[in-house]
Amino acid sequence: MSISRRNFIKGVATTGAAAALSAGVSKTAMASEKDRCTSKKPEKPLNLLLVFPDEMRAMAQGFKHQDPAITPHLDAFAKTAKVMDQMASNYPLCSPFRGMLMTGKYPLHNGVTGNTHDYGGKVGIELSPYAKCWSDVLKDEGYSLGYIGKWHLDVPQEPYIKSYNNPMEGRYWNDWTPPDRRHGFDFWYSYGTYDLHLKPMYWGNDTPREYPEYVDQWGPEHEADMAIKYLRNEGNQYRDPSKPFALVVSMNPPHSPYDQVPQKYLDMYPQSSKELNTRPNVDWDKKYQEGYGPQYFKEYLAMVSGVDDQFGRILAELDKQGLADNTLVVFFSDHGCCMGSHGAPTKNNIYEESMRVPMMFRLPGKIPAGVNESLMSAPDIYPTILDLLGFKDSIPDSVEGVSLAEQVLHDKGVSPTSQLYLFVPYGQPSFGRRGVRTKTHTLEVDRQDGEPLKYKLFDNVADPYQMKNIADSNPELVQKLIKEELLPWLEKTGDSWRPVEFITGPTKKMKKQLESCAAPKA
Numbered sequence: 001m002s003i004s005r006r007n008f009i010k011g012v013a014t015t016g017a018a019a020a021l022s023a024g025v026s027k028t029a030m031a032s033e034k035d036r037c038t039s040k041k042p043e044k045p046l047n048l049l050l051v052f053p054d055e056m057r058a059m060a061q062g063f064k065h066q067d068p069a070i071t072p073h074l075d076a077f078a079k080t081a082k083v084m085d086q087m088a089s090n091y092p093l094c095s096p097f098r099g100m101l102m103t104g105k106y107p108l109h110n111g112v113t114g115n116t117h118d119y120g121g122k123v124g125i126e127l128s129p130y131a132k133c134w135s136d137v138l139k140d141e142g143y144s145l146g147y148i149g150k151w152h153l154d155v156p157q158e159p160y161i162k163s164y165n166n167p168m169e170g171r172y173w174n175d176w177t178p179p180d181r182r183h184g185f186d187f188w189y190s191y192g193t194y195d196l197h198l199k200p201m202y203w204g205n206d207t208p209r210e211y212p213e214y215v216d217q218w219g220p221e222h223e224a225d226m227a228i229k230y231l232r233n234e235g236n237q238y239r240d241p242s243k244p245f246a247l248v249v250s251m252n253p254p255h256s257p258y259d260q261v262p263q264k265y266l267d268m269y270p271q272s273s274k275e276l277n278t279r280p281n282v283d284w285d286k287k288y289q290e291g292y293g294p295q296y297f298k299e300y301l302a303m304v305s306g307v308d309d310q311f312g313r314i315l316a317e318l319d320k321q322g323l324a325d326n327t328l329v330v331f332f333s334d335h336g337c338c339m340g341s342h343g344a345p346t347k348n349n350i351y352e353e354s355m356r357v358p359m360m361f362r363l364p365g366k367i368p369a370g371v372n373e374s375l376m377s378a379p380d381i382y383p384t385i386l387d388l389l390g391f392k393d394s395i396p397d398s399v400e401g402v403s404l405a406e407q408v409l410h411d412k413g414v415s416p417t418s419q420l421y422l423f424v425p426y427g428q429p430s431f432g433r434r435g436v437r438t439k440t441h442t443l444e445v446d447r448q449d450g451e452p453l454k455y456k457l458f459d460n461v462a463d464p465y466q467m468k469n470i471a472d473s474n475p476e477l478v479q480k481l482i483k484e485e486l487l488p489w490l491e492k493t494g495d496s497w498r499p500v501e502f503i504t505g506p507t508k509k510m511k512k513q514l515e516s517c518a519a520p521k522a
Contacts, residue, residue, distance in 0.1 A: 045244035046363070046389050047327040048138070051314065052248075053220070053307045054094065054150060054194070054255040055347065057336025058087070058356035059279075060304045068276055070268050070305045073312030077331065078360060082367050082408045087359030087376045088419045088437055092335035092347045094152050094193070094255075095125070097378050101334075102133040102153065102183065104382030104399035106420065106493040112153065113424040117193070118172040121155030123427040129181045132396050134382045138246050139184030141391055144239040146187035146230050149223050149250035151177050154192065161210065164196055176203040176212070187238050189226055190250075195219060197253050197260035197303075218262050220251040224310035228317045249314065254303035254337070256346070258296040265302035265309075273297035279353075281465040282340040297339050325364050328388055332381070333357040342466070350421050350435050350444040350456065351466055361388070361408050374407045375416045375439065384408065400493065418485040420493065430496045436485040442466065443481045450503035450511060457481075 059066035063075040089097050091107055099105075099112025107113045111128055114120045127133075135145055156175035160166045163174040174192040182188055188205050191212065195201055200219040201212040215222050227249045230238045239245050253261065269276060274284060277297040311331065318324045338344035338353045347354040359376060361367055367388075376384075379401030386395050387405035395403070406413025421435040421444065428449075435444035440461050446454040455471035457478055463470075471478055482499055490497060503511075 044326060045142075047244050047323060048143075048246040048385065048389060049314070049318065049327050049329045050246075050248045050332075050385075051251070051311055051329070052332045052334060053251040053253060053304075054334055055337045056254055056304060056307065056333035056358060057339075057353050058085075058358055059336075059353065060254070060301065061358055066279075067301065067304075068269075069301050069308075071308040073308045073315065074331070074358075077311070077315065077329075077362065078369075080364070080369050081329075081331075081360040081362035082369065083371045084359040084361070084374065084376045084404070084408070085371050086373050086439065087332065087357055088355045088378075088421075089333075089335040089357050090355075090377050090379075090420050091422050091424075092349070092354040093423075094150075094334055095120070097334035098151075098153050099127055100378035100401075101381055102127060102135070103131050104134065104379045104396075104401045106379055106400055106495075107422065107424060108429060108494045108496075109398075109400065113429065114426050115193075116153055116155050118156050118160075119170075120426060125426070126155045127153035127181070127183075129183075131183070132398070133183040134386055135184040135246065137386060137391060137394050137396070138389075141394065142243055144187075144243040144245045145185045146189075146239060146245065146247045147182070147185040147250070148187075148189045148226050148230070148248065149191075149219075150193065150195075150252050151190045151250070152193045153177075154181055156192065161212065163201065165194065174201075176207070176209045178209075185248075186240075187230065189223075194252055194255050194257075196257065198262075200252070218253075218260075218306065220253055220307050220310040221262075223249055223251055224313045227314050231314075231317050231321050231323065251307055251310070253307055254300050256296075258299035258303065261299055261302045261306060265306040266299065268305050269298050269301055271298070276301060277339060279341050279465060281342055281467050283343045284340070300337070300339060327363075328367075328385070329362045330360070330381075330385065332359045348423060350433070350437075350442055352442075352460070352464075355419075355421065355437065363388070367408055370411070372407050372411055373439070374404055375419050375437070376404055376407075377401065377416070377419045380404055380416075418481075418489070420486075420489040422495070422497075430498075430502070432497065434486060434490070434495070434497050434499070436481055436489065438481070438485065441477070441481065443471075443478060443486070445482070445486070445499050447497060447499065447502070450507040451501070453499060453501060 060069045061074050062069050062071040063078050095112050095115045096107050099110045103110040114125050116126050154177050156172045160172045165173045189202050191201050197219045201214050203212050230247055233239055273295050335347045336354045336357055337346050341353045342351050383395045383399050383401050383403040384405050387403040402414050418436040418438045423433040425432045431447050431449055433444055433446045442458045444456040455478055456469050457471035458466040
């Protein structure tokens with residue numbers, strides 16, 4: 001990594017982004033250990049609209065010309081936005097990404113090292129009510145805040161509520177978020193984890209925990225309806241009209257269950273999944289579809305088109321209300337999905353289909369349209385958004401992400417040399433997988449208790465579908481990436497994981513017992 005520790009933490013040494021937003025000019029300022037560059041707040045505070053579907057991979061945007069996804073609204077939006085084309089989900093799993101998004105910290109420091117369900121809660125995996133989230137910052141700055149859709153950052157508590165996924169796979173997933181854990185959001189219309197998309201459940205501001213509201217409407221459509229009501233704000237019942245607003249719309253699709261999609265979107269794809277999913281790294285002989293159904297790629301694309309449709313409705317209402325020119329709109333996803341690539345059904349791995357996600361910023365007249373290739377990570381969203389809104393000086397020192405506002409505005413400034421990847425087994429932070437993604441390569445090192453290290457290395461330029469593991473034939477490159485990129489990331493993020501073999505006492509004892517049992521008797 002070529003970024004100093006201070007720049008890594010604060011993302012400074014660049015021009016104040018908000019000054020450029022309000023004045024349309026660039027002003028050079030260098031940061032030091034004692035001085036941070038300051039930026040003027042826009043004369044009229046900017047609104048913020050974040051829309052992020054769950055499990056939507058970057059390839060599933062029509063304008064990318066990879067998956068045959070039909071996304072006319074996203075295609076049009078991309079022509080007016082800054083597309084951060086190298087955005088990656090560092091821990092491609094629902095809760096860890098959301099923890100990084102809300103805190104600007106990597107998982108070992110924010111505590112969200114896995115999904116927040118009852119099992120994860122037993123090892124402390126949840127968003128702390130004491131965390132200083134970006135929403136808390138905007139609340140302090142006088143914003144009216146709203147959250148609509150999936151949250152997935154709190155642990156379900158006994159007695160568990162009735163839900164189709166309580167339990168699921170032996171774990172309890174869904175619950176409400178108590179008011180004192182909502183991090184500044186005044187308007188709340190949310191639920192815990194994934195749902196039945198055609199009959200979703202929600203807790204509003206005053207909904208009792210025991211009686212969630214069930215809706216006979218497709219989740220993204222209903223959430224778009226609620227977002228439109230929030231923007232219209234009839235009777236001032238959704239937000240304070242005297243304040244700028246920040247609204248999050250967190251849609252569950254295209255996350256599973258994949259068959260929970262309106263027929264009108266399925267009808268957009270007359271082909272079969274096998275005809276649609278033509279990536280050369282999909283192995284149709286593997287049973288990756290088990291548990292998802294034979295047409296789940298088709299259903300996935302149908303949900304993507306549905307999300308696109310609802311995103312278009314929200315944007316149209318923003319225009320209708322005269323809010324578009326003064327609202328920073330950000331579209332992204334928490335992680336992707338392999339959909340059979342590499343024989344993997346979903347996510348939580350280092351492959352491009354899992355890590356690469358959409359990321360677009362739009363602010364008419366201020367953010368120029370185009371494509372930027374900077375390596376952006378999940379914790380970078382927090383400082384980048386606050387910087388663009390004019391609150392660079394309000395970014396907490398504890399934030400580990402870097403502001404890429406200057407890249408969004410001017411295609412210059414801080415540009416990380418790699419992105420961290422990690423997977424942390426529940427209750428075992430010193431084990432699991434760590435790696436890095438650069439503009440040319442992806443490296444993964446798998447460390448298991450008492451086992452030899454396992455390596456994956458892909459040349460993403462020569463082998464964009466990551467079909468050939470070149471780790472064994474490139475040991476020098478593996479060590480170079482570990483030394484120059486991975487180890488600095490581990491230090492900066494407080495990670496005890498190290499790329500060396502290690503065996504714990506219990507595992508060592510168990511192996512000795514197994515060896516004793518297997519030894520021939522005299």
